[in-house]
Amino acid sequence: MTTPPGVRAPRVLQPRVLQPGTGPVPGEEYLPSTPGTVRWGRLPAGTDAPVLSVRPGTTVTIDTVSHEGMLPDQGSDPVRWFGRHGVAPQDVLTDVVEIAAATPRGDDDGPHVVTGPIEVVGAQPGDVLAVRLLEHRRRVPYGVISNRHGRGALPAELPREGEAVSVFAPVEDDGEHARGVLPLTTDPADRRRTRFPLAEFLGVLGVATPGGQRPHSVPPGRHGGNIDITLTTAGSTVYLPVAVPGALFYAGDPHFAQGNGEVALTAMEASLRSTVRLDLVPHDEALALLGEISGPVVRTAEHLVPTGMDPDLDVAVQHCVRAALNLLQARWGMDEHLAYAYLSAATDFDISQVVDQVKGVHARIRLADFEEPTA
Structure with missing residues (x-):
């Protein structure tokens, strides 16, 4: 049906919460995050078996999961933690709950939930994997910004008293613009708020490293990993040097927003449904x-x-x-x-x-x- 001249076409809104397997899945392949398809705190190594195998040029829709709400300093109970901030149980992602309960994570491991690896058939060391970021959809209408472990830009000053600080940030979406919202003070009588634009991206994008040692999820490197580059929004491409046969691509650490620097340790972290196309660029090209x-x-x-x-x-x-x-x-x-x-x-x-x-x-x-x- 054609919309009459001068009449705005109705906007089709996505579901408020994108639970696993529900809502739009535009990719040719779909990779949910489950205890069997993720690692918590470690990146895939070259000896790891792929959870999905695709040919170059395939589009894959990946449900990525934020670690916020799952960590020990938040109680390791996402339903309870988000509930304290007014989130109904049905608006907490079921894969977040399942991973928090069933996925092992060592005390020395990183915080990130990493989905993959995906084998790209034919990829060889020396080639370059072109990860074309086609779409990022918010899976929930809220995110979290944390300062913990003395690892922000001011590690000797913040957080005060060494206590972890996790700030809940809802999303306001009027159908035209989406913004994150933070209060100016913790005084419940103070109704003032600051609002900032969202620009969704994946903080972790990488390929496996040679050998059997799984890298820690926090430091980035030649392999990519936790690069936290805000320019990796929908429409961009990330080129990664392949180090092992099949490349073994993985993704995680979804963000709704981040300022360059990410000075408090995390930015606005929240789960995304991301669709990528995995192309292979031969070495000479x-x-x-x-x-x-x-x-x-x-x-x-x-x-x-x-x-x-x-x-x-x-x-x-x-x-x-x-x-x-x-x-x-x-x-x-x-x-x-x-x-x-x-x-x-x-x-x-x-x-x-x-x-x-x-x-x-x-x-x-x-x-x-x-x-x-x-x-």
């Missing part, structure tokens, strides 16, 4: 497009985004500058001294995050400044 990449590279509609990581923020910046130089030389044949001058004059180097043990920096190289290669 990847060299021409991106150079010999040493870690994740992001592409948005406007930018190519190389990354740098190190426990020392100064060194992370240096790694990012070198990665940007390599990309400019490989993709556009730019002389090194001219590429260095261009980066200084025209490229923003942003702090991705300073709270994941290994700090991250990313550079935004404007695609509009260059003619695309014809190869």
